[in-house]
Amino acid sequence: MPSKKVIYLGGVPIGGGNPITVQSMLRSSLSDLSSCLQEAWRLLEGGCEIIRVALYDEEQLSNLSSLKRSLKVPLVADVHFVPELAIKALLSGADGVRINPGNMRKVEVIKELARVAREEGKVIRVGVNLGSIPRERRAAYEDDASAMVDLALETIRLLEDEGFENIKVSLKASDVMTTVKAYRLASRVMEYPLHLGITEAGPVWEGAIKSAVGLGILLADGIGDTIRVSLTGDGLKEVEAAYVILRSLGLRKVGVEIVSCPRCGRCEIDLERIVREVEEKVKPIRKYMKVAVMGCVVNGPGEARDADLGIAGGKGKGVIFRKGEILETVSESKLVDRLLKLIKEVEGDEDE
Ligand code: SF4
Structure with missing residues (x-):
């Protein structure tokens, strides 16, 4: 207590x-x-x-x-x-x-x-x-x-x-x-x-x-x-x-929570780089949101669907999810920029 x-x-x-x-x-x-x-x-x-x-x-x-x-x-x-x-x-x-x-x-x-x-x-x-x-x-x-x-x-x-x-x-x-x-x-x-x-x-x-x-x-x-x-x-x-x-612990909901997988042999994108770049860029954001960055289709779509935004990696590309829905497929080179743009949009959204 x-x-x-x-x-x-x-x-x-x-x-x-x-x-x-x-x-x-x-x-x-x-x-x-x-x-x-x-x-x-x-x-x-x-x-x-x-x-x-x-x-x-x-x-x-x-x-x-x-x-x-x-x-x-x-x-x-x-x-x-x-x-x-x-x-x-x-x-x-x-x-x-x-x-x-x-x-x-x-x-x-x-x-x-x-x-x-x-x-x-x-x-x-x-x-x-x-x-x-x-x-x-x-x-x-x-x-x-x-x-x-x-x-x-x-x-x-x-x-x-x-x-x-x-x-x-x-x-x-x-x-x-x-x-x-x-x-x-x-x-x-x-x-x-x-x-x-x-x-x-x-x-x-x-x-x-x-x-x-x-x-x-x-x-x-x-x-x-x-x-x-x-x-x-x-x-x-x-x-x-x-x-x-x-x-x-669910005691304060502040900032961007990144859910990302450890990656394994199935992963065909440079997941570590993507996560590192996203993590660095979202630090100033105070609004709570969950962003999933996953290496492949095994757990990727599930986690990505449960998050506000998510990526499930494929071969040199990633499928982007927003609020559980597939939004688009983007090439690996554009994934970080696109995800950050969407994060900014969610940050600006009125709380539902
Ligand atoms: S999501 Fe895919 S790449 Fe990531 S750890 Fe699980 S199986 Fe491996």
Whole structure:
């Protein structure tokens, strides 16, 4: 079940069964505003709905304000060690802050942060990372998942004591099953929205798979209200991977879903090239549609018929389907251009 509480981050509802939002984090330093802006705009074009940026120096606060003024999505400042800086981030325009209870120990300042966040209508993410929990504290628990959840609860109580409840929680570990265990436990003992992620998941290919496995297990059980796929690589890949995960589970219908076969000896067109070209060109499309690109007549017509658009390959040619009906047969050299033209038409169609 989704979180019982709904919070609003910069006006965007999170939790309580609202659409699961996709977020990412800037690679650029906040000291370089122009680089942050370029990166953020690219993420927004890809469908990123919440942007986080690392804030580690008071001198970056004016850039934080400028970044916020330029973006149309919620902006979260990621602050470690110094709760005083988190307070200043909220007063400088950030919609929320992520704090890490594993490295923030000034109880009185955290309470002050809660009071400021309450007065300003901002959000605090209690973002526990297993790697930040002191070793001796971890050793006191039966397992790492319990250590993570207990640390989050301790911080939540501090915030609640100040009358603050605009909270979301993350419990991230690089180990998939530890993360799954922690979120499952948290979903039973807290009502706040959960921000899901597998931290330090790895390079793009491996990290996307690990994230899909971990987040998929949780999301399929109804756990999770906003997600970030953490990848060592282009942030846009994080957003793309997040939407594929959500789309695979039927939780968000956004973008072009490509159904394509692995090809085999029966295939008589250059299917890989065709799929690669189509995949690259359809990335900016936000409207949901299913496009099947199949190598031959064995499964091709069936899949192509079930999709909004489809190709079933033949010898140096392909049969194009639209909404289950054969539209035309096109030579291989013209297949990609023709399919992209039809995709554009479907994008422009009114929803039926
Ligand atoms: S659709 Fe045809 S080419 Fe593709 S894997 Fe199946 S049999 Fe092979």
